[in-house]
Amino acid sequence: MNQSTPLFSILIANYNNGQYLQQCIDSILAQSYTNWEIIIVDDASNDIISQKIYNKYNKDSRFTIVSNQTNRGCGYTKRKCVKMAKGEICGFVDPDDAITKEALEVMVNEHNYSKNLSLIYSTHYICNSNLEIEKIADYVGLISKKESYLSSNSNKVSHFASFKRKLYFKSSGIDANLEKAIDQDLYFKLEEVGNIKFINKPLYLYRIHDFGISQFKNNIEAQLQFVKIQKRAFKRRLFNKSIKVKNINFILLAKKELIVNNAMALQLFKKGEIAKMYMLLLKNSKLFLFDYRFLILRMAILPLKQYFTNLLK
Known part of the structure; x- marks a missing residue:
């Protein structure tokens, strides 16, 4: 890793979020840290706005934009994002959300400071459908030194999360078959290949709206999927003695x-x-x-x- 200015890959998996996507991109363009690339994988969207945005940035060398031929689902699309990334550090930003101006700079500084950190996460702002800040998320926080994230039985790890791509490939990576709890599944896996750190500062703007993949009517299904990936992670750690983190x-x-x-x-x-x-x-x-x-x-x-x-x- 270039200790001063490593390339940061911002990963966006988009499906019919054209109405929000420009606001997401604008927050990246406004970053205080400038050595970044944007990887957008479109999951066969059919909204006109997304396509117009792609046409706008297609010739910008900082953007890599590809589309799935058919709708493959969130897990498949996010896994593809990481595969296409070139940066030493990666972080997902949902197309309906945004990041604060200093988000990448803060993350890069933390990753530069410690090579054994596989995952660094911050807290985030809860916003309304217009991305207007309402409050800071109260469920994101520090994991006790006596516990692992898995054994804490909580949802304390969330946006904005960034990870070292080199350590990501030491894990099995994102499960292409998952539709929900994809990020949480990844956090458990990253915890198994390195240390994780919490930054008590909101670096992400999380938009609440009717079509969120884990919001409202989808929330119960997302919770159940979260429990299932917890069980899978528990079994993985139980039978793989090389994983040196506490079990649930x-x-x-x-x-x-x-x-x-x-x-x-x-x-x-x-x-x-x-x-x-x-x-x-x-x-x-x-x-x-x-x-x-x-x-x-x-x-x-x-x-x-x-x-x-x-x-x-």
């Missing part, structure tokens, strides 16, 4: 999945999908394995589970 508690994870499943069951009830609701609730029975007090209950509900399985056939 499986019982805490099971309790969290119970909460999310119950919330999803409520949504099914509101839709009138009663049989599916009961099936989801009955799936919770497998989580009782983590506590011997529930073993009798698990055995008792097996006939009921078979009944609703037959209803769905």
Whole structure:
């Protein structure tokens, strides 16, 4: 890494966010740190605004803009972004969000200071649909030295996050099959190949609007996906002894999945999908394995589970 001015790759995975994309790009053009490139991978958008923006910057050497021939999903598109990056440092910016003027400069200084940091993250501003600041996110924060991010059972790591590309390729990288919780899955993997650091300063503007991929109606599904990637990370660390970070508690994870499943069951009830609701609730029975007090209950509900399985056939 060039210790003074390493190239910073800003990665943007876009799908029909043309109405916000220019504001995102403007925040990058205004950066105090100037050695950057923008990688935009479009996931087969059909909005005219995105295409107009691409045409505007296509001849700018700092921009690399490509499109998937068909819609491949967020995980695939983000993985492709990293593959195309040339910078020593990378960071994702969602096309409907923006970064503060000093964001890249702050991140580069921190990465230059410590070679063993695989991931550096800051806090961010919560903004309305017009990207007007409302507050600073209160859930992002420092991970205790006694814990890993995974064992903290929290969502403390978030935007703005940057990582060393060299260390990224020591992990399995972004899962191309994921549609939600993609960033969190990446954070767990980066924690396994280096140290992570928190910067207590908002460097990112996070826009709240109706079409956000993990907002509003998608939130419950995103939470459930987050639990699933936690479980996968736990198993990865449990069986790979070379990973020197603390493991998560499986019982805490099971309790969290119970909460999310119950919330999803409520949504099914509101839709009138009663049989599916009961099936989801009955799936919770497998989580009782983590506590011997529930073993009798698990055995008792097996006939009921078979009944609703037959209803769905």
